[in-house]
Amino acid sequence: MTARAWDGIAAVGSGILFGVGLVLSGMTRPEKVVGFLDVGGAWDPSLAFVMAGAIGVHVLAYRWTRGRKAPLFTAKFGIPSRRDIDVKLLLGAAVFGVGWGMGGYCPGPGIVSLASGGTGPFVFVAAMLLGMFVTAKLEELAAASSDRNGQERAKVV
Amino acid sequence: MTDFTPVSSLLGGFLIGAAAALMLLANGRIAGISGIVGGLLRGERNETGWRALFVAGLLAGGLVLQLVAPASIGPSVVGFPLLIVAGLMVGFGTQLGSGCTSGHGVCGISRLAPRSLFATATFMAAGVLTATLLRWLGAVS
Numbered sequence: 057m058t059a060r061a062w063d064g065i066a067a068v069g070s071g072i073l074f075g076v077g078l079v080l081s082g083m084t085r086p087e088k089v090v091g092f093l094d095v096g097g098a099w100d101p102s103l104a105f106v107m108a109g110a111i112g113v114h115v116l117a118y119r120w121t122r123g124r125k126a127p128l129f130t131a132k133f134g135i136p137s138r139r140d141i142d143v144k145l146l147l148g149a150a151v152f153g154v155g156w157g158m159g160g161y162c163p164g165p166g167i168v169s170l171a172s173g174g175t176g177p178f179v180f181v182a183a184m185l186l187g188m189f190v191t192a193k194l195e196e197l198a199a200a201s202s203d204r205n206g207q208e209r210a211k212v213v
Numbered sequence: 214m215t216d217f218t219p220v221s222s223l224l225g226g227f228l229i230g231a232a233a234a235l236m237l238l239a240n241g242r243i244a245g246i247s248g249i250v251g252g253l254l255r256g257e258r259n260e261t262g263w264r265a266l267f268v269a270g271l272l273a274g275g276l277v278l279q280l281v282a283p284a285s286i287g288p289s290v291v292g293f294p295l296l297i298v299a300g301l302m303v304g305f306g307t308q309l310g311s312g313c314t315s316g317h318g319v320c321g322i323s324r325l326a327p328r329s330l331f332a333t334a335t336f337m338a339a340g341v342l343t344a345t346l347l348r349w350l351g352a353v354s
Contacts, residue, residue: 066239067263071270072277073232074244074315079278081225082218085287090353091215093337093344100215102222107318109226110233114323117234127241134242135324136311141331148310149317149332153339155302158347160290162314163307164246166300167268169286171275176289180300187304188247189254195308 063129075168081106084169086160093157233320236267245316246271247307290353306336 082088082102091100126132156162161169161180169177233244240263249264278285289296307313310332312321317336321329347353 063240063263064266066235067266068270068273070232070236070239070244071267071272072274073228073235073270074246074267075271075274076278077225077228077232077274078271079225079275079282079285080228081222082285083225084275084285085215086290087287088215088218090290090344090347093340094348095341096345097348098215100217102215102218105219105222106226106229109223110230110319111226111323113227113230114233114319117230118237118320118323121234121238124238127237128239130240130242132241133237136243136321136326136328139327141328145310145328145332146335148306148308149335150306150339151302152306152310152313153336154343155299155306156314156336157340157343158291158302159296159299161299161303162246163250163303164271164313164315166303167246167250168271168275171272171279172283172286173279174286174288176293176296177286179293180289180296180303183297183300184304185250185254187301188251188308189304191305191308192251192255 059129066129074164075171077110078165078168081109083162083165084172089160089162089165090157229315229319230323233315233323237320243316243320245312245320247303247313248311248316251308291347295352310336 078084083106088100088102091098092103121127122133152162159180161177163184166177166181166184170181236242236244242263244267249267252260253264253268275286291299303313310317312329312332314336317329317332322333344353
């Protein structure tokens with residue numbers, strides 16, 4: 057088998073593990089998510105254990121994996137390297153947090169909850185995909201317009 | 214109060230961390246769900262295959278647990294209007310802020326990335342404020 061085929065198998069395997077983990081952890085029960093975020097109410101601290109478990113395993117795996125020159129099936133690691141804290145990052149995170157606290161779904165659990173066949177997850181995911189798509193288009197337009205402005209400035213100079 | 218489930222939550226967390234580790238070790242990428250789904254919507258060439266397969270795996274994992282333990286995928290806690298607003302905000306916010314609970318919250322914090330630490334603190338705080346406010350307003354069932 058080719059490395060590309062193994063890469064695909066690993067992606068499916070990672071998705072399955074991730075999906076099972078999200079459901080087992082309680083993240084696909086919006087009442088638990090809201091009960092966790094509502095710290096002044098009838099607080100359910102369970103989801104702190106999800107974060108602790110996931111980060112605990114991933115810290116070890118990250119340190120071990122980054123000692124390698126390359127991943128198993130692709131040429132190089134694609135780890136984000138930006139370190140600047142900008143307005144887009146914080147505004148985006150704040151808007152995401154409000155939506156998360158409102159519906160009790162973040163992206164993964166929303167998608168995995170489609171498996172229940174319920175209309176709630178379907179409505180949430182449809183709106184989320186629309187929001188993602190429109191934002192991606194707006195970012196493309198903004199990038200294209202700043203490119204044009206840059207070229208015009210270059211001409212003037 | 215919902216039932217306190219430290220053991221299954223911790224085990225679920227281990228699986229999530231292991232899933233992200235497999236993605237990193239095998240193909241060198243961050244298992245950030247909003248990044249993967251957003252990338253699919255942007256239609257970036259040569260990156261569509263593994264992203265689609267990952268999402269298919271997510272759904273397959275959900276289906277298996279739905280069959281084994283139907284109660285583990287719970288009902289929504291707000292009506293359609295709030296769900297739509299929530300979905301739009303999650304979609305917009307995760308693309309503008311380059312990540313969600315998985316990419317920033319798990320993968321980013323695990324490597325102590327400063328952007329992810331700030332993003333996670335921000336969306337946790339916003340989530341806490343929103344959940345608290347909605348309880349006061351009586352909007353959440």
